Amino acid sequence: MLQNGSKRITSIKEIAKLAGYSIATVSNTLNDKGRIRPEVRQHILDICQKHGYIPNSAGRNLRRQKNETIGLMFYPSSSAIFRNVYYAEIMEALEFELERAGYDLLLSGHDSSIEPNVSPRFLRQGKVDGIILLGRFPRKRVVDLNDYGIPLIQLDGFRELLKVDYVTSDGYSASEQIVDHLVKLKHRRIAFVAYNHEDTNANQREAGFLAAVGKHHLSFAECKNIRDIGNTTEAYEMIKLMLESETPPTAIVAVNDTLAVELVDLLQKDGYSVPQDVSVFGFNDDADSKKSNPQISTVRIDKIKLAQTGAKMIIDRIESPDLPHQKASLPTELIHRDSVAIAKS
Amino acid sequence: MLQNGSKRITSIKEIAKLAGYSIATVSNTLNDKGRIRPEVRQHILDICQKHGYIPNSAGRNLRRQKNETIGLMFYPSSSAIFRNVYYAEIMEALEFELERAGYDLLLSGHDSSIEPNVSPRFLRQGKVDGIILLGRFPRKRVVDLNDYGIPLIQLDGFRELLKVDYVTSDGYSASEQIVDHLVKLKHRRIAFVAYNHEDTNANQREAGFLAAVGKHHLSFAECKNIRDIGNTTEAYEMIKLMLESETPPTAIVAVNDTLAVELVDLLQKDGYSVPQDVSVFGFNDDADSKKSNPQISTVRIDKIKLAQTGAKMIIDRIESPDLPHQKASLPTELIHRDSVAIAKS
DNA sequence: CTGAAAGCGCTTACAG
DNA sequence: CTGAAAGCGCTTACAG
Known part of the structure; x- marks a missing residue:
C-alpha cells in the first residue's frame, strides 16, 4: 500500500538504490530466486511495500518472452x-x-x-x-x-x-443413451431438434440420435430430425405440426436445456402436458433445467x-x-x- | 497469415533487414505514423504479412509505458x-x-x-x-x-x-417513484426486501423506500423493511409470516428482479395470486422479469x-x-x- | 522521406 | 550471497 505523501516508485532501479543493493538482488528477492540473506530480503520487501512498488510487467514480459x-x-x-x-x-x-x-x-x-x-x-x-x-x-x-x-x-x-x-463432450454416445432409454420406455416416434448453427457438438448429438434410431429399427420417417430452425419459435412451429400429424412424436430430444425449457413452456401454454403427452429430453444440465416445471431430464457434462x-x-x-x-x-x-x-x- | 514452411519472424529488426529499411520506418508503417512512401509502406506490409509478423506487445508497452x-x-x-x-x-x-x-x-x-x-x-x-x-x-x-x-x-x-x-443508478428516486405509484393504487402496507449484503445500491433503494413511506404518512410498523435475509427462501419465510399477520402487505418491493421472480414463484406455489393477492415490484429490468408469469413490473436502468x-x-x-x-x-x-x-x- | 540511437524495466547467466 | 552487464523488442525525438 502506498503511503501518503511519498511518490510511487516505478522502477526496480530506484528500489535498488534506496535499498543499497543491486537490481539483481531486488529482482531475485521479488521472485523468490537465488539465495538472499533473510534480513536483506526483508529490508528490500519493506522498501517495496513502503513505496508502493509494482513491477512493470512489460519489462518482465519482454525479458521473459511471454505474456502470461x-x-x-x-x-x-x-x-x-x-x-x-x-x-x-x-x-x-x-x-x-x-x-x-x-x-x-x-x-x-x-x-x-x-x-x-x-x-x-x-x-x-x-x-x-x-x-x-x-x-x-x-x-x-x-x-x-x-x-x-x-x-x-x-x-x-x-x-x-x-x-x-x-x-x-461425447454427445454422440449421450444421444444414443437417450434413445436407448426412450425406447425402453416404449417410445418409437422420437424427434430431435437443434438450431441451424454451424455447430459440431450439435452435429455429434444429431449423429448419435440417427445412429440409435437405426440401431433400434425405428422409422426414420417417424423420427424427424429438425435442424433448420433459427430460434425456439420456429422449432415449436415444426413440433406442433408434427404433434398434430397422424404419427405424432411421443418424445423430443432438444439439443440443449435452454431449448428444452422453452419448448416445454410453449407446449404447456398450448395445452400439452409434459411428460404425459410428450416427453422432453435436454442436454447440458444447465441451472434452468432444474428450475423448470417439470424438471427436465438431461445430460450432465462434467464442466x-x-x-x-x-x-x-x-x-x-x-x-x-x-x-x-x-x-x-x-x-x-x-x-x-x-x-x-x-x-x- | 503465416505461410507454410517459412519460420515466423518475431522482431521488427528482422523485418527491417528483409525489407531493406530501418526499424524506425517499419515501426512508423505499422503504426501509420510519419510520412512513408506508399510503395515502401506496401512493401513492408507485404513482408510482415508473408512472415506472419506479430509485433511484441511487451516491447511496445515497455516503451510506451502503458498496457492498454x-x-x-x-x-x-x-x-x-x-x-x-x-x-x-x-x-x-x-x-x-x-x-x-x-x-x-x-x-x-x-x-x-x-x-x-x-x-x-x-x-x-x-x-x-x-x-x-x-x-x-x-x-x-x-x-x-x-x-x-x-x-x-x-x-x-x-x-x-x-x-x-x-x-x-439512482435507486433512491426509483424507490420513491415505486412507492408513489403504489400509493396511487391504494396500497398502504408495502414491504421492502433486500439481501443482507454490504451493497450501497441496495441501501439507496431502501433509503428511498423509507423516505417515501414517511412522505406518504404510511405506517412504518406496517411497511416492513426486510434487510437481514441471506437468500430467497429466508426472504419468503419472512413474507409469509407477514402475509399471515393481521396487517398483511399488499405490495412487495424486491431489491432486484431475480429476487422478485423467485418470490412470485414461491407465492404462487403457496396458492397466492400475483397481483390479485399481492403486488410485486422488481428492479433492473432483467431478461427474467419479462419471462416470468405474470411479467414483473420493474425499474429500467440504462445499462x-x-x-x-x-x-x-x-x-x-x-x-x-x-x-x-x-x-x-x-x-x-x-x-x-x-x-x-x-x-x- | 528515412535512419541511427537511446532507453523503457526487467531477468538471468555469469563472475566473484 | 551479491552485483555488473547484456539484451529482450519496441517507439520516438532528432538529424539529415
Missing part, C-alpha cells in the same frame, strides 16, 4: 458468453485453473458477426500467449486463427480434421473436468508448441428427472 | 459475473466501448471470498493500467484497492465518501449508458490521474407490467 495471458474468444462475440448460463461453471473452473498456472484471461470486444475476417486486436498486437476458442466456431474462423500459428485450442467445440487441440482439461491443453501447447495434437471427448451422464415418462400408447 | 489493458473485478470473484443476467448487457456495452478506445479487458481467477486481503495478481504484477470494480464491493476492499494508487472506478456501485469515481459512462471514466482517470473525481447517478424509468394491481381492499 491467454485470450478467450467466443462466437460471435465474447460478450455473448455472459448470456449463456451453461458457460458460467466452465468459466469459473477455467479461471481457477489458469490462475493457478499463472495466467490471466483476456477478453476482447471484437465481434465476429460484424468483422468476420478481422482477428481480435489482442492477437494482432501480440498480447496473448495463446487462445481458447470457447464453444462453437465456424470452420473458416478456426482455420484462419490457427493459421496465425499462435497456440490455440477449442474448448467445448471441435474440428476433427484440423490440427487443433480440443476437448468437448469442471472440461475446463480443467482445456486449461491444461492450452498451457501444454504454449509450453510445447510441437506437441502432438490432443483430442478429448469427455463421457457424459444421463440425468433422469420429470420431463420423461412411458410413451403414450 | 484494464482489469475487471467483481465481488467475490469475477467468475460470478457469468451467473448474473443483469451484467450481460453491461459487459457487452463495456467491451464495445473499451475496444473502441483501444483497451482490452483482463479477468482474474482471484476469489475475494477466499483471499480477502490479497489483490489480484494482475494488479500486483502491473499488467493493467486501471481497474473497474463492477457491482457491489465491501468498503474495505475498495479502500485497499484504491490505496494501491492505480486508476480505479466503481461501475454500478459506489462509496460516496471515498475518493473513487463511480457511476451507478448501455452505465457502461459507456464507466468506460469513459476509467479512461479519463488513466489519462489524467489528477482529474477531480467524477460521480454519476443515472436516472431510471419505471416499467409497468402485470405483477402490480390496485390494492386488495
